[in-house]
Amino acid sequence: MKHSINILRRIVALMLLSISLIPANAYNYDEEAGLRNFRDKSYVAALPMLQRAAKAGSLPALDALGQMYEHGWGVKADRTIMMNMYNKAALHNYPPTLFHLATYYYDSGQTDKGLEMMIKASEHGSTEASMALGKLYMADDKEKAIRYYRHAADNGEYSAFNEIGRIYTLDNDWPNALEYLTEANRHNTISNDMKLALATMKAQGLGTTKNLEGALSLLTELYENGYEPATSLYNEVKTAANKITAPVYPGGINALYAFLRKNARKPHAAIPSALNGTATVEFIITPDGTVSNPQYVRRCNVRVDEEVMRLVRLLRGWKPATKGGKPCSTVTRLSMSFSPAYNAEIQFTKVK
Structure with missing residues (x-):
């Protein structure tokens, strides 16, 4: 018998809890649905939901109703009802309402009252108010303008x-x-x-x-x-x-060819005709003017190949190429032959 009474008490408690949750659930639904319709400009549909939510104490609903009665959105504009809605939310320092009240005062010519309310809205976290104050002070008090804009940015209004x-x-x-x-x-x-x-x-x-x-x-x-x-x-x-400028060897192109001719060592072979032909080495002139990553792209004779590679490694002190005024790398090729006649040619093939 005692066990049955305990079960009955639990059932009654659960029923009372369920009943107590109904108003809260209804309040949440009215607020969410009413504000959704308000944002979608479905003011007629929003009105009864917002009224019920406002009656239950919803600050966003009070603010939305204040705007509707201020501008005549879905209702006949009514200053008395507007102020009633706004003032109820303003008592709780609801930032959006403080901003809307400030704007109303400005628009109706009450600039002193509007400024006072705008500052209050900013102090309670309204980024809209901070942006408005920044714009207001921009011409005459730039330090104050920057302070309000920074407040807006610190609270997520990055347009500040x-x-x-x-x-x-x-x-x-x-x-x-x-x-x-x-x-x-x-x-x-x-x-x-x-x-x-x-x-x-x-x-x-x-x-x-x-x-x-x-x-x-x-x-x-x-x-x-x-x-x-x-x-x-x-x-x-x-x-x-x-705009691209080519790399420059110290003293210019003539100095480069003079250096190659002066420092070239003519290869020797048992059969002179074995030296006929051209060897080409490709390398990078880096943004700091050094030579890097030399490699063969055309071979002739091992002695010719090695001599061209040796000369490439001696080419130091370049003024690098530029693109848009910025130093950059240049892919460069040096082709040389020693037999039957000496010849050297350098090509700048690509800037990167």
């Missing part, structure tokens, strides 16, 4: 990097402009005009070392997206970035 970069660009503070615009570009929040500014810094070496490849990458994106102001610089940088 773009605006901080804009401020530093206007002040010709290139290192800081480069830093923040690079961050904006990394987060895909950079505007076209600031991307063009960043490309210009890289192309001209403002606040950084000159980087034509980096500039061209940014300019290509702008050009392919139809941003007309970038066209002129795109064409200029594209030409410069693809």
Whole structure:
């Protein structure tokens, strides 16, 4: 009998728990579905759900209803109801509502009250408010503007990097402009005009070392997206970035051939005709002007082959080739023959 009573008590407790969960589940459904309809601009469908959720204490629902009655979305605009909804959420310092109230005050000409509310919204984490304050102070108090933009960026609004970069660009503070615009570009929040500014810094070496490849990458994106102001610089940088200069031996090409003739040792063979022909060695002139990775691509006689290889290893002190002003490697070939007549020819076959 006692066991049966315990089982009955457990059943009753479970029933009471299930009943208590019904309002919470209904509240969650109304809030989620109501806000989903609100975001989809299905305001008529959203209204009853948001009203029930707001009555149960949902701050997002109160804020959404405030916006609907402010702008007349799905309902007749009503300032009294709007303020009632906004004020209930504002009592809890709900950041989106503080921002919407601030915007309302500004739009209705109550700028002092709007500024006070906007600052409060920012202090409670509204990135929209921080962005608005950054824009407000940008002309007259750049330090304060940067502070608000940084607050927005710290809370996930990465477009603020773009605006901080804009401020530093206007002040010709290139290192800081480069830093923040690079961050904006990394987060895909950079505007076209600031991307063009960043490309210009890289192309001209403002606040950084000159980087034509980096500039061209940014300019290509702008050009392919139809941003007309970038066209002129795109064409200029594209030409410069693809300009190639050949490597230079100390003293020039004539000095190179003079060195080869002076230092060449004519091979000997029991049968002189065995030395007839040409040997070719391919090698790399590196960005630091040294010779690396020499290898035969055409053989003649072992003595001729070895002599050409020896001479290649003696070719030091090159001024490297450049592409877009940047030192790069050059694939080079030296072809030489000693019989029946001496001849030497060098070719720069590829820059990489």
